[in-house]
Amino acid sequence: MLILAFESSARPASVALVRDGKLLAQSTSVSALTHSRTLLPMAEDLLKNCGVGLSEVDAIAVAHGPGSFTGIRIGVSTVKGLCWGANKSAIGVSTLEAMAWHGLAAGGFICPVMDARRSQVYNALFRIEDGRPVRLCADRAISLEDLAAELAGYEESVFLIGDGAELTRAYFERVGIPCRVAPDNLVWQDAWGVAMAAMEKVPVSGAELLPVYLRLSQAERERQERLARESADQ
Numbered sequence: 001m002l003i004l005a006f007e008s009s010a011r012p013a014s015v016a017l018v019r020d021g022k023l024l025a026q027s028t029s030v031s032a033l034t035h036s037r038t039l040l041p042m043a044e045d046l047l048k049n050c051g052v053g054l055s056e057v058d059a060i061a062v063a064h065g066p067g068s069f070t071g072i073r074i075g076v077s078t079v080k081g082l083c084w085g086a087n088k089s090a091i092g093v094s095t096l097e098a099m100a101w102h103g104l105a106a107g108g109f110i111c112p113v114m115d116a117r118r119s120q121v122y123n124a125l126f127r128i129e130d131g132r133p134v135r136l137c138a139d140r141a142i143s144l145e146d147l148a149a150e151l152a153g154y155e156e157s158v159f160l161i162g163d164g165a166e167l168t169r170a171y172f173e174r175v176g177i178p179c180r181v182a183p184d185n186l187v188w189q190d191a192w193g194v195a196m197a198a199m200e201k202v203p204v205s206g207a208e209l210l211p212v213y214l215r216l217s218q219a220e221r222e223r224q225e226r227l228a229r230e231s232a233d234q
Contacts, residue, residue: 004043004057004082005195008035008075009067009095010114010163015042016191017050017057021199025050028190035074043082054086061198063189064092065212066122066139067114072211083206090209091198098193099161100126100133102186106159111151111179112189113164116141121164122214123147132196141214144171151177161187 007014013035016026027042047054062079065072076092083090096112103110107128114122120141126133148171151158157178160168165181172179181187 001199002052002056002058003061003091003195003198004047004054004059005061005191005198006039006043006075006079007063007095007098007189007191007194008039008071008078009063009065010071010189012188012190013038013042014189014191014194015039015046016195017046017052018192018195018199021196023192023195024052026190026192028188030188035071036078039074039078054082054088057086057088059089059091059198059203061091061093061194062209063095063098063194064209065095066116066141066214067095069213072213076209076211080206080209083209088206089203090206091201091203092209092212093194093197093201094124094139094212095189096122096124096139097126097133097135098197099189100124100135101193101196102161102182102189103128103133103159104131106180106182108156109154109158111147111158111160111168113147113160113162113168115162115164115167119143121147121162121168123164125150125158139212139214144168148172148175148177154178162189163187 005016012030014028017024062075099112100110110126124139125136161182
């Protein structure tokens, strides 16, 4: 199966081409440029350099959340458009599950953490078994205090991946949770992880591909608060 994968849920923009679990090519940028300017040119150059046409791709995968609301929308919209234009199937995968693939060499417990602001991280827990990450809990937005309490019974050091790794490490060290932070080449999520997470998932149509935010955006929260105040004043 030949998968073209996209990752835009945080600061990195990444595109990868993977055939049957083997990486053919990957392009990643952490330049902080707008993903809407970088994703498609990166994909076009990658396919051209590999001598592969979009028509040869079996499915197009994307990290559909959690993560940056804007980044997720850009990635999902890009893949929906490509699927519609090329009549291809889409595969949406959890950003956190894709990140967990970076823990293969580390082994043990893998703890992807993305800074979700408001004193929370987006997180899920995985364990490496038989050369792949096995999910231990659902994706969630969780406070570092609650995450540390959950991990307090773990005897092994947990492997931290993601833009929330350093702030999580600092908190864990204060409360005595053993942990390791992924090296720079693994700490950021990328499209290879997206492709690997997509390998065993059922493709859907581009129209069925939807973002997964886990919680309301700031605008939606403010609107609900305003409506609640107006209702209370009546």
